[in-house]
Amino acid sequence: MLIAAKRVKENNMNTTTYAGFWKRTVAFIIDNILAAIAPAVICLPLFMWQVAAASNAPESERALHIGALVVIYVIWQLLGLVCMWLYFAFMESGSRQATLGKRLMKIKVVGKDGQRISFARATGRFFAKIVSYMIMYIGLIMAGLTNRKRALHDYIAETYVVNDSFQPSDPLPDTPSHPWWLGIIVALMIAFLGGLMLLGVVASHTSGRAFQAAAQLQTLAEQPDLPYGAIPAGDITYYHYSDGYHASFEDNNGGEYSLYLPAAGEEICCEDYPGQSCEATGFAECD
Numbered sequence: 226m227l228i229a230a231k232r233v234k235e236n237n238m239n240t241t242t243y244a245g246f247w248k249r250t251v252a253f254i255i256d257n258i259l260a261a262i263a264p265a266v267i268c269l270p271l272f273m274w275q276v277a278a279a280s281n282a283p284e285s286e287r288a289l290h291i292g293a294l295v296v297i298y299v300i301w302q303l304l305g306l307v308c309m310w311l312y313f314a315f316m317e318s319g320s321r322q323a324t325l326g327k328r329l330m331k332i333k334v335v336g337k338d339g340q341r342i343s344f345a346r347a348t349g350r351f352f353a354k355i356v357s358y359m360i361m362y363i364g365l366i367m368a369g370l371t372n373r374k375r376a377l378h379d380y381i382a383e384t385y386v387v388n389d390s391f392q393p394s395d396p397l398p399d400t401p402s403h404p405w406w407l408g409i410i411v412a413l414m415i416a417f418l419g420g421l422m423l424l425g426v427v428a429s430h431t432s433g434r435a436f437q438a439a440a441q442l443q444t445l446a447e448q449p450d451l452p453y454g455a456i457p458a459g460d461i462t463y464y465h466y467s468d469g470y471h472a473s474f475e476d477n478n479g480g481e482y483s484l485y486l487p488a489a490g491e492e493i494c495c496e497d498y499p500g501q502s503c504e505a506t507g508f509a510e511c512d
Contacts, residue, residue, distance in 0.1 A: 246369030255326030
């Protein structure tokens with residue numbers, strides 16, 4: 226009986242010591258919103274002012290305003306990083322050991338000895354989160370699947386996120402981990418990223434660019450008031466003539482191709498260029 230009671234007590238301690246994944250997620254969202262307010266209040270009015278100035282400026286002065294927009298954006302990002310760092314580092318190393326979001330969720334950060342962490346360790350913990358961002362937030366997802374519910378930045382900084390009822394003298398017991406689920410999530414993330422890269426390669430291929438141009442041609446053909454002439458759109462140029470709509474583009478090897486659409490809803494065909502084959506576009510050659 227005593228052994229069974231001890232095991233129950235230990236299991237309850239395991240499940241109540243550490244902050245759950247969703248508690249941490251909600252606190253993370255709240256904290257990021259709060260820390261982003263000050264940079265937005267400072268930089269957003271300046272950014273919108275330059276947007277309005279650029280839209281009303283003559284062509285000769287527009288580049289100057291666009292440059293100012295880039296500078297404001299860079300300052301905004303840097304200021305945001307500094308505010309985030311100070312917000313997290315000061316609060317997590319403070320007497321409450323928690324940011325405002327963590328306080329709302331009744332959780333806090335402790336070191337490997339269960340004690341309050343220093344400002345330096347809190348700083349390291351904050352910048353370690355960048356690694357998690359770089360690997361598609363997998364480091365944050367780890368908090369729901371690892372022993373003692375630790376995210377990647379917790380492992381790096383040697384910290385734990387616990388419920389605010391935790392005392393420095395309390396133990397930091399092991400908890401069940403789920404390495405297989407973590408492996409599955411990592412595999413899915415890698416597959417997703419690989420899919421995006423494959424789509425990028427396909428889009429850059431001749432046939433991918435041709436289908437992109439064809440879709441835009443159909444959209445243009447559905448605009449009856451479209452004026453005649455060239456319509457530049459990135460690296461594909463569209464033309465509206467009295468005989469229909471054309472799209473000209475180059476492939477990665479510098480080969481030139483042109484598609485032709487007589488009118489909306491009709492068949493798109495490939496205009497034959499000397500030395501080029503319409504087969505690469507996936508469209509039949511125009512009669």
